[in-house]
């Protein structure tokens with residue numbers, strides 16, 4: 001992925017070009033197809049878990065990538081809140097946080113696509129391709145909560161692509177659209193809690209609590225920082241770091 005380090009960017013342009021992102025998606029898909037062709041020859045035992053009458057591997061892959069997608073969404077949200085509550089100025093710096101925020105969001109979206117598509121291989125859930133993409137259509141498996149995940153996925157796709165049309169739609173509309181990320185995170189986490197198999201496990205419950213709790217903390221901090229900025233503007237300036245002594 002090419003990341004522009006231009007400080008002139010002022011966060012108005014996408015720092016990752018769309019061709020790089022599409023190349024990344026194509027590489028994942030090609031890699032998957034190659035694995036499907038090569039695995040049976042190379043590792044017959046492992047290939048058996050991908051084939052046979054009741055392959056489990058797809059289900060495990062979907063569950064594992066579900067948590068990777070949600071974690072990347074968490075990281076992207078944390079970085080975004082870090083930019084607005086100004087914590088990111090201290091580390092890793094606002095331009096780096098912005099580039100990472102965008103990159104991590106696109107990466108998470110790629111994992112979410114994989115999470116949704118790979119479940120097609122699971123014979124127990126038995127979704128069709130259309131059911132994977134049409135919200136609330138998975139009639140035999142928790143249609144409401146899977147539907148919420150599907151809506152979250154589309155919201156995520158719109159928000160990720162909005163990085164590329166930001167100059168066209170203007171800063172105000174982009175910012176308004178960006179508030180949708182809070183709804184998107186809530187959709188993702190509730191979808192995970194209410195449609196996931198792992199929700200009954202202690203580690204998964206801890207994971208959900210820490211994920212939501214830490215974002216809530218950053219959000220509260222952001223609201224507090226904005227309130228202080230508004231009512232005590234003289235405290236707004238963060239002192240510049242002391243210059244390094246010259247030898």
Ligand code: HEM
Pocket residue numbers: 062063064066067069070073112115116119125131132133141146149150152153156188189191192193195196197198199204
């Ligand atoms: C087209 C969109 C989506 C579809 C069709 C879909 C489908 C599913 C299904 C069927 C499950 C239950 C799997 C099981 O545990 O047996 C599930 C669980 C889960 N999904 Fe999704 N999902 C979608 C989008 C998303 C998105 C965008 C996220 C992340 C933000 C996400 C995160 C999760 C999580 C964390 C679980 C719980 C996994 C577990 O407990 O093992 N999903 N999803």
